[in-house]
Amino acid sequence: QVQVxxxxxxxxxxxxxxxxxxxxxxxxxxxxxxxxxxxxWGWIRQAPGRGLEWIGTICHGGTTYxxxxxxxxxxxxxxxxxxxxxxxxxxxxxxxxxxYYCARDSIYPYDGLYLLDDWGQGTLVTVSS
Amino acid sequence: xxxxTQEASVSGTVGQKVTLSCxxxxxxxxxxxxxxxxxxSHGGPKTVMFGxxxxxxxxDRFSASKSGTTAFLTISGLQPEDEADYYCSTWDxxxxxxxxGAGTNLTV
Numbered sequence: 001q002v003q004v005x006x007x008x009x010x011x012x013x014x015x016x017x018x019x020x021x022x023x024x025x026x027x028x029x030x031x032x033x034x035x036x037x038x039x040x041w042g043w044i045r046q047a048p049g050r051g052l053e054w055i056g057t058i059c060h061g062g063t064t065y066x067x068x069x070x071x072x073x074x075x076x077x078x079x080x081x082x083x084x085x086x087x088x089x090x091x092x093x094x095x096x097x098x099x100y101y102c103a104r105d106s107i108y109p110y111d112g113l114y115l116l117d118d119w120g121q122g123t124l125v126t127v128s129s
Numbered sequence: 130x131x132x133x134t135q136e137a138s139v140s141g142t143v144g145q146k147v148t149l150s151c152x153x154x155x156x157x158x159x160x161x162x163x164x165x166x167x168x169x170s171h172g173g174p175k176t177v178m179f180g181x182x183x184x185x186x187x188x189d190r191f192s193a194s195k196s197g198t199t200a201f202l203t204i205s206g207l208q209p210e211d212e213a214d215y216y217c218s219t220w221d222x223x224x225x226x227x228x229x230g231a232g233t234n235l236t237v
């Protein structure tokens with residue numbers, strides 16, 4: 001059973017950088033993806049009282065998919081040696097206050113499959129001075 | 130304005146069958162599999178339908194279908210624990226991004 005768990009600071013000051021990590025258990029990040037697809041790793045957020053917003057997804061080997069509205073501020077990375085992946089979001093404002101979720105993202109482009117599967121419980125990040 | 134349109138709210142009674150819809154376009158639902166996600170009281174979302182497949186632990190009261198550019202999630206034999214927000218999501222090739230519907234609040 002695949003489990004993912006977010007970690008990171010709950011408070012970030014405006015204009016600073018938000019950094020979160022997601023630890024994966026039950027599946028090796030480096031062994032679960034090939035050129036034809038497999039398990040990638042995504043970030044989704046939810047502002048208070050709002051719906052879900054996809055931030056981006058990264059696959060082992062470097063393939064990334066990003067929300068165009070956030071792309072210029074988002075960096076995704078994988079640390080395969082620690083079986084975890086990370087999100088950095090620069091120049092944060094109050095609008096970035098949200099619960100941030102990581103999830104396993106099953107991607108098989110040739111089959112038209114882009115489906116989120118295992119989700120973390122989320123971590124609330126507040127942007128405030 | 131989301132690329133996917135869901136009902137804001139749906140209600141049903143215990144034992145009833147309800148169907149939630151997710152309307153999109155040929156840019157998304159028409160060409161890609163759809164996932165459905167349940168969220169209770171803003172806890173972590175849980176996948177209740179992975180394309181046409183039921184994830185482990187999800188009862189077979191849940192089923193999914195698609196007709197053209199609209200996807201449907203049907204819950205048969207509605208139970209009190211089904212009360213939650215339900216989101217649909219898929220890929221949109223014109224936006225080159227994953228898109229979510231705004232969510233449907235299901236009341237039992």
